[in-house]
Amino acid sequence: MAEELLRLTGIHKSFAGVRALRGVDLTIEQGRIHCLVGENGCGKSTLIKIIAGVYKRDAGEIILNGKRYDDLTPIDAIREGIQVIYQDFSLFPNLTVAENIALNEELAEGRRLVSWRHVHRVARDALAQLGENIPLDARVEEMSVANKQLIAIAKALRQNARLIIMDEPTSALTGREVRALFGVIRKLQEQQGIAFLFVSHKLNEVLEISETMIVMRNGKIVSSGERAEYDSARLIFEMTGRRIAEKSYDFTPDDGQPPLLQVEGLNAAGLLHEISFELRAGEILGVTGLLGSGRTELALALYGMLPMDSGRIVIDGQEVTIRSVQDAIRHGIGYVPEDRLTEGLFLEQSISRNLVVRIIDRLRNGWQMIQPERVSQQVAHWVDALSIKTPDPELPVKTLSGGNQQRVVLAKWLASKPRLMILNGPTVGVDVGSKEELHEMMKQLAREGMGLLVISDDIPELLQTCNRILLMRQGRISEEIRPKETNENELSAKLVEE
Amino acid sequence: MKRLLSRNETLVAITIIGLSLIIGFNNPVFFSVGNLFTLLRTSVVTGILAMGVLIVIISGGIDVSFTAIAVFGLYVAVKMMKGFMPDAPIWVGFAIASLVGLGLGLINAFFIAHYRLPTLIVTLGTLSMFHGFLLFAIGNEIIRDVPPALTQFARSAIVRIPLERGQANLHPAILITVAAIIVTWLLLNFTMLGRGIYALGGSREAAERAGFNVNRIQYFIYGFVGFLSGIAGMTFGALARQANPQDIVGMELNVIAAVVLGGAQLTGGYGTVLGTVLGVILVILANNSLILIGVPTVWQRVVIGLIILVGTGIPAIQARRAGKRSFGLADI
Numbered sequence: 001m002a003e004e005l006l007r008l009t010g011i012h013k014s015f016a017g018v019r020a021l022r023g024v025d026l027t028i029e030q031g032r033i034h035c036l037v038g039e040n041g042c043g044k045s046t047l048i049k050i051i052a053g054v055y056k057r058d059a060g061e062i063i064l065n066g067k068r069y070d071d072l073t074p075i076d077a078i079r080e081g082i083q084v085i086y087q088d089f090s091l092f093p094n095l096t097v098a099e100n101i102a103l104n105e106e107l108a109e110g111r112r113l114v115s116w117r118h119v120h121r122v123a124r125d126a127l128a129q130l131g132e133n134i135p136l137d138a139r140v141e142e143m144s145v146a147n148k149q150l151i152a153i154a155k156a157l158r159q160n161a162r163l164i165i166m167d168e169p170t171s172a173l174t175g176r177e178v179r180a181l182f183g184v185i186r187k188l189q190e191q192q193g194i195a196f197l198f199v200s201h202k203l204n205e206v207l208e209i210s211e212t213m214i215v216m217r218n219g220k221i222v223s224s225g226e227r228a229e230y231d232s233a234r235l236i237f238e239m240t241g242r243r244i245a246e247k248s249y250d251f252t253p254d255d256g257q258p259p260l261l262q263v264e265g266l267n268a269a270g271l272l273h274e275i276s277f278e279l280r281a282g283e284i285l286g287v288t289g290l291l292g293s294g295r296t297e298l299a300l301a302l303y304g305m306l307p308m309d310s311g312r313i314v315i316d317g318q319e320v321t322i323r324s325v326q327d328a329i330r331h332g333i334g335y336v337p338e339d340r341l342t343e344g345l346f347l348e349q350s351i352s353r354n355l356v357v358r359i360i361d362r363l364r365n366g367w368q369m370i371q372p373e374r375v376s377q378q379v380a381h382w383v384d385a386l387s388i389k390t391p392d393p394e395l396p397v398k399t400l401s402g403g404n405q406q407r408v409v410l411a412k413w414l415a416s417k418p419r420l421m422i423l424n425g426p427t428v429g430v431d432v433g434s435k436e437e438l439h440e441m442m443k444q445l446a447r448e449g450m451g452l453l454v455i456s457d458d459i460p461e462l463l464q465t466c467n468r469i470l471l472m473r474q475g476r477i478s479e480e481i482r483p484k485e486t487n488e489n490e491l492s493a494k495l496v497e498e
Numbered sequence: 499m500k501r502l503l504s505r506n507e508t509l510v511a512i513t514i515i516g517l518s519l520i521i522g523f524n525n526p527v528f529f530s531v532g533n534l535f536t537l538l539r540t541s542v543v544t545g546i547l548a549m550g551v552l553i554v555i556i557s558g559g560i561d562v563s564f565t566a567i568a569v570f571g572l573y574v575a576v577k578m579m580k581g582f583m584p585d586a587p588i589w590v591g592f593a594i595a596s597l598v599g600l601g602l603g604l605i606n607a608f609f610i611a612h613y614r615l616p617t618l619i620v621t622l623g624t625l626s627m628f629h630g631f632l633l634f635a636i637g638n639e640i641i642r643d644v645p646p647a648l649t650q651f652a653r654s655a656i657v658r659i660p661l662e663r664g665q666a667n668l669h670p671a672i673l674i675t676v677a678a679i680i681v682t683w684l685l686l687n688f689t690m691l692g693r694g695i696y697a698l699g700g701s702r703e704a705a706e707r708a709g710f711n712v713n714r715i716q717y718f719i720y721g722f723v724g725f726l727s728g729i730a731g732m733t734f735g736a737l738a739r740q741a742n743p744q745d746i747v748g749m750e751l752n753v754i755a756a757v758v759l760g761g762a763q764l765t766g767g768y769g770t771v772l773g774t775v776l777g778v779i780l781v782i783l784a785n786n787s788l789i790l791i792g793v794p795t796v797w798q799r800v801v802i803g804l805i806i807l808v809g810t811g812i813p814a815i816q817a818r819r820a821g822k823r824s825f826g827l828a829d830i
Contacts, residue, residue, distance in 0.1 A: 090707045092700035094767030095693075103697065106690060107709045114688050 004066075005030045005163055005195055006051065006082075011060035013046055020046040022219040024060070028163060031193035033185065035206045038216030039239055039431040040401035044199055047216070048165055051197075052084045053077035065162075081162030085169065089152040093141035098123035100140050101154045108159070126154035129192070130184055146177035153184065157194075164188075165197040170205055182209050201239075201431050203232050215239055240433040248483055249443050251467040253280050258317035260451040261420055263302070266311030271297045273475045275311070279420070284442060284452040286462040286483075288495060289472030295455050296338065298472070299422045302453075303335040304328040315419075334418035336409050338425040338455075344409040345397050352379040352393040354408050358416040382411040386441065403427075403434025410441070420451045427461060439465050459491050471495070506761040510776040510809065517783055525790040531659050532666040533787075539668075539737065541782040543568075543746075545675035545775070546730035547753045548760075549682040550723035552774045555757055556686070557719050558699040558766025559610065559617035562750045566628035567602045567724050568731030569746040571595035573632055575732055576741035579645045588647040588736065595732035596725050602628055603724020604717065611716040629747055641741040651736045671733050678726060683771040691718060699766030755802060756781040759809050780805065 006028040013021040020043050028034055038044050049055040050062075053074040062069045064080040091100050102122040106114070123136050132150050140148060149169060156164050170178045186209075188194045200206050206213070213230050215223040215238040223238045259278040266275040272294050279285050289295045300306035302313070304322045313320055315331050322328050328335070337343035345354055356363060356375050363374045379393050386407040390400060397408055406426065413421060426442065427435045442465055446452050456462055462469050462483070469481040471494060481491065522528040547564060554561045575594035579586055602624070609620045655667035686692040694715045697705040706712055735741045760777025762769025784802050789795060 088703075090701070090704040092697050092704055092767075094700040095696060099693070103693070104708050112690055114690060114693055 003030045004028070005064070007061075007063040008051070009061045009063075011047075011050060011062075012058045013050060013055060014058055020219055021050070021057075024216075024219070024221055026214065026221060026224075028195055028197060029212070030162070030195055031189055032211050033189060033196045033198065033209055034212045034214060035198045035200065035210035036214045036216065037199075037201060037203070037206050037235060037239060039201070039433055040403065042216045042239075043219040044216055045167070046219075048084060048167060048197075048199065051077065051165065052082060078159060081160055082165065083156035083159060083161040083163070084165045085149070085152045085156060085167065087167050087169075087171065089148050091140050091148055091151060091155075094139060096137050096139055097134055097143070097151055098136040100151055101126050101158060104155060105158050122158060123154070126158045129157055129188075130154055131187065132184070144177075145172040146174075146180065149173075149181060150184065153188075157188075161194055163195045163197060165199070167199045168201075169198065170200060170202060178205060185209065203235050203432075206235070207232065217241055236432050239431075242433075248463065249284055249446065249465055249467050251280075251283055251446070253283070257281065259314075260316065261302075261453075262312075262314035264312040264314070266298075266301060266313070267309045268297065268301055268306055269309055271306070271475055272301060272308070275477055277470060277477060277480075279451045279453060281419070281449050281451050282446050283468070284446045284454060284466045286466035286469035287453060287455045287472060288457055288459075288462055288469060288491075290457070290495065293472040294475040295472050296424060297475070299335060299424050299453070299455055302328065302422060303333060329416075329418075332417075332419035333422065334413035334416065334420070335422045336406075336413060336424060336426060338428065340405055340409050344412075345405060347398040348396050350394045351383070351388065351390055351397050351400065351408055352376070354397050355379050355382050355393070355411055355415065358412050378415060382415060386411050386414075387437075401431075401434075403430040403438065406430055406434075406438060410438075414445070418450070420453065421445070422453045422455070424455045425458075426454060426456065427458065435461070457495070459488050459495070463488065463491065507770070507773045507776060509812075510759060510761070510773065510780055513805070513809070514776065514780050514783060517780070517787075521783075521787050521791050528787060528790050530666075532661060535657075535666045535668045537782060537786060538672050540786055541778055542669070542671045542675045542737070543730050543734045544749070544753055544756060544782060545778050546678045546726055546733065547749070548756050548774050548778050549678045549771070550726040550730075551753050551757045552760075552762055552769050552771065553682065553686070553695060553719055554617070554723055555754075555762045555764060556699045556766065556769045557695045557715070558702070559716075559719070560754070560764065561606065561617065561621045561720065561723050562754075563602075563606060563621040563625040563628060564723055564727040564753075565747045565750050566625045566632070567599050567727040568734065569743060570602060570628050570632045570636075570731070571599040571728030572731035572735040572746075573636060573641070573741050573743050574598050575728075576641050576644055576648070576735060577637060579647070580641065580643075584645050586645070586647060588651045591645075591647065591736070592729060592732050596728035599724040599726070599728020599731070600721050601724070603721045603727070606724070607717040607720035610720060611713040625747075625750075629743075632743055636743075638743055640743070642739075644735070644739055644741065648736045649739055652739045669737070671737060674729065674733055678729070679771060679775060686771060691715065695719060696767060699768070752781060752785070752802075755806050759806060 004027055008024055008026040011021050011024040024047060036044055046055060050057050053072040053076055056071070062072050069076060098119050102119040105122055106119070120136060127134055130150060130153060134143070134147055134150060140151060143151065153164065169181065173181065185196055189196065198206070198209060207227070207230065210227050213225060213227055214221055215235065217239060257280070260281045261279040264276050266272055275298060287295050287298060297306055301308050302322065304324045304327050307323070313322055320331050322331065352375065356378055359378070360370065363370055363378065365371050383390070383393055388404050388407045388411070390404065397405060400408065423442070427438055430438065439461070442452055442454070454462070454466060466483060469483060470477050471479040471481060479494070518528070527533055547568065550564055551561060572595055575591040575598070578594055579591055583590065606621055606624055609615050610617055654670055656670045656673070657668040659666045686695065694705065694710045697708065697710055698712060698715055702712065731746060734746055756777040757769065757774050758764065758777070759780055760769070760773030760775070762774065781802060784805060785798055788798050788801060793801065
């Protein structure tokens, strides 16, 4: 049994009456890799901030390196070797790598003048500890996310970190970069006995790196123990509190009707080649492929954002031309973009404004003024219909969790009653429980007669929601797959094969 | 980015050389010592003011009130010298003007640091307030009969070169500008305070988390700008041998343009002393020398605007192109 670094007992914390943490007991051992998992809003971030001394606890006990802290401040936490690497890394994009690494240390030493030689020495030492080679004089803004992360770790090391807490460290990394990061973490653990607390909701990564698993739900730690005791199914169960078993989507075409959407020989220079397919009302058609295979370009072409060179688009048996987003909307096409934060939502605006933005024209009276009562009626309807969890729809959208934000995007479109919805990465960044509910919603929409085009590289998601899947490769549709005739491994293999 | 920035500075330097050659070949007067000394004398005030503006812009803020502060400092200093100590040496005037400037700068800092108000709005407000207060409460008449110390200062020279007719004088005020440049350079590059200014411009939140006292840094920045503005105002008045409360105000955009041309970004975090010096030279050249090749004065404004648009536009477009290439359409 390794020595204890941190022990929390009975930690409570409330914000304006909302109980974020209700009696958390947690032990962090020296030199071990711990993983903290839980759905959005379960209290993970609050817990991290309590450990870092940023938030004051309402009740409970904190013992750090055998010392009891009644009033833990951020300075105390840093002095005891706790370093938190937040998702934004807290780096300065305009300063050099060397300066970013050394700055905190210089400040802590109370220096007034800068010795550039000292700055370089500090940075070189820190990177050498990591065994990484990053150009010291390059600016941080030129660095990849993976390198920024290494710089943040190097910075933490220079402050004698004993426990490094990483908040969702892999969310912007590629597979290879995640491997490399795990390599660094294991190295620091072995060579310097540094403990890690890795916060994530990517279960496969958590299962790979962790030695001790900690699962949170509703402000409590519901389960913790050795990695060996857990598998993905158990983790999902502990996180959500229920067994999730999704059923696949069945669809029987009604041959009497013309297809909702027919695409014939669509070409866009260098991006899409001879794309032909059809989509019937009530169908959920998946489109998958690697990044750059043309899956997003196809969506953009159908939504009028990417000019096509040739090809026919037929909707309900009528040939249509789609040259702009306005054309697409007029023909009843809706598009939920991959990056809802920048393209799908007005983050600073209220939930209610986001909900009605697409239909605001229909909520006017004879004087062309917006009628507040009709707006609130609509808002109430959609908040209820899609169970958007918020205390007040007048709050900005950015206050919502990922899953709830995605519901707002969906509701915004549904309010305008499209015939065909294109969903690009519908559940990216959404946690397990919410994901299942979103899938159920999509199936329900299809049952009611909408056509859905789901673009995703989440294989289980495609298999569970779609009745057909188009596999794209280098701008072409290379294969059509029936979910019932394949399985996860086979489809994953097909996705990456050249 | 480092390459890009050095390229930005080289770009400005090349423009300066190119412009000088064009003007010089068309009118050889441009290359005379007399003209050089005159240009240097003209750039003294803009140069001092630009150092203050550079620091504000690096920190991610903007100050447009510095011209009002400068003229305020000048007018108060001259009026006090005339009224209470007509025989005082020139440094007394500089001391009064810089202290008045410091005080007014700290008023800006108070609103900006304590109430976290947007810097543009605060300084737009104080620009009007300071200038209005000066005209209303202190004086609105031009003081032409300045204390002898000013007249003496205006006539002094550190280098005198005899010409065919008269002589070319290099005015010692250029030393004030050189001092301001050196102090700013040392401050920005070799003190933690200076690095804090860059850090604040890069990411305010990260600067706070790292342990910088952002409030204190902002007090320093706006106080420093006020201090330099007071000195610049006094220099302006001493060179012109008069204190006109309508002078200087209106120069804001010229100074800000010089700083931006020199590579500082209005979004904060970027900017160098060398770039700013080059930017000042370019703006002064465009303002004062185009006339030598027959460009009418009104057109000079057009030329300056064009230089700003092209000079700041090209790097921005290049950066965007580079960005697009590396991300590609698939990531949209």
